[in-house]
Amino acid sequence: MVDLFDVLVHEGKLDTDLAALARQADQDTRPILNQWAAQRDAHQWKILQAFQAERVSTDHLGVSTGYGYGDDARDTLDAVMARILGAEAALAREQFVSGTHAIATALFGVLRPGDELLAATGTPYDTLIDVIGCGEEAVAGSLKEWGVAYRQVELTESGHIDISAVCQALKPQTRVVLLQRSRGYSMRPSLSVREIGVACTEIKRVRPDVIVFVDNCYGELVEADEPTGVGADLIAGSLIKNLGGGLAPTGGYVAGRKEMVEKAATRLTAPGIGSHVGSSPAGRRLYFQGLFQAPGAIYEALAGAVFTSRLFELLGFEVNPRFDQPRYDIIQAITLGSAERIVAFCQGVQQASPIDGHVVPYPAPMPGYADPVIMAGGTFVQGSTIELSVDAPIRPPFSVYFQGGLAQAYVRIGVLRAAQLLRERKLLP
Incomplete structure (x- = not known):
């Protein structure tokens, strides 16, 4: 039977030695995918129960x-989202223009x-620097x-929360401790929900009144629980990103303790009306369906x-x-080691895209x-990182950050095109 790699080689899109590495990567990773399939099924059951418990109907x-x-x-x-995230309340709104907007709204709501504000995971993601003013x-x-x-507390040398240092850094005026779940533009490991839970327990032991806030971008439904289920x-x-399922056309969310979610809602709209307003002229089908x-x-993205x-590890x-x-x-x-390799990788992924596949991206100020x-x-949705995207700051160690992919085959085509372009430009190790 002819597989994807055969097709790409036959059409002159992939060298035979790269196809051989792709087959090895496929073989090596197949056993790993079983655990992700089990996690997918467990979350699907949880979401189905949430939809049924809240009596979602055609009218919605x-x-x-x-x-x-x-x-x-x-x-x-909002109620379905709160159930799925293990939170008292949630604010899922198309009026949020981005995750950064949702995060900023939450921070301004409670500070x-x-x-x-004490960041417990070192320097925040680039787009939050201006929000904070640091x-x-x-x-x-x-x-x-x-x-x-x-103020901020740096991570340990191994890239984990320095819980002792964070607890020692707490001052009477410290109102919020910020945890960034994902790696951002760094090579440190992303935080597990378990690590977040341990941090929450220790921080609350020292200062029960401190608010623990988690930037949850890219992490939703990857583990069995969410940070709101372990003390955040x-x-x-x-x-x-994750919770839109590739269908949500825009929007963001805030979730957690009810009184804090309402403070964020007041910041999003106005005092006195909070979460009680906000229409949807285009309808909410894509939000419900995307979440489901x-x-x-x-x-698919994890696979x-x-x-x-594995493929880029095999490439060196x-x-x-x-x-x-x-x-x-x-x-x-993926640490590529040079700006030229970053550009080639990103241009290769772009060439494999269904929309604007003819466009050639270059680095630029943003x-x-x-x-x-x-x-x-x-x-299909501008900036939708769950569909398939890659981005990178042009700075050492010259790493790309690759995320999403609504179909495994699409991801494979994209990364193989990136590898092939690196080969053609003589940029492979």
Whole structure:
């Protein structure tokens, strides 16, 4: 039987030796996928139960307009999301323009002038630097401009939370401790829910009144539990990542303790109306359906990441995580070692995209990022990282961050095209 690798070789898209490595990567990773299939099935059952418990009906898939007063679909989506995330309440809104917006809304909702934000996982993701105001210049509208102080505790040398140092760093004015679940633009390991839970327990033992907030982007439904199930007070993320299932056209979410979610809602809308407004002129079918399909989309992304990790390890590159290591988010990091390799990799992935496959990406300055960034991924929803995308800052150690993939075959085509382009440009080790 002819397989994908045969087809690519026959059509002149893949060298035979790269096809041989791809077959080895496929063979090596197949046993690993069983665990992810079991996780997918468990989450699918949990989501089905949530939909049924909240009595989701055809009426919830339609449109609403204006203020959205009495919008039962909005409230039901919030309730379903809260059940899935193990939270008291959730705010799932298309009015959030990104995960960064949702995170900023949550932070501004619970922090006040004179409070302190303590980052327990070192320097936050690039787009949060300006939100916090911890860069070289405080951006207008940042937490710093609003009178919120900021400090950070670095991770240990092995890339884990230095819980003792975090607890020692807590001050009377420390109001929120920030944990970033995913690696961001770094090669440190992503945080497991277990590690987050241990951190929450120890922080609360020292300061029960401190709010533990988790940037949950890229990690939803990858493990059995979410941070809200192990002690985190508040989490936030994007709906064009994991929980959108590749269908949500925009949006983000905040979830956690009810009073804190409502504070975020007040920041999103206005005092006095909070979570009770917000219409959906295009309807919420894609949000409900995307959430229902999320376990399958995440499984495909994880299966693609495992294959990518093994293939590029066989090609001689440093990968994180390795194909046989535990995974706590959908991101696969590959250290390529040079800007030229980053550009070739991203251009190869772009060539394999269904949308804008003819476009050639190059590094460029982007709002919210400290260095020029190159991004690739011709997605149906702009910037949808669950579909398939890769991005990288042009700075040492010159790593790419590869995530998503709604179908394993699509991921394989993308990474093989990237490998082939590296070969053609004589950039392989």
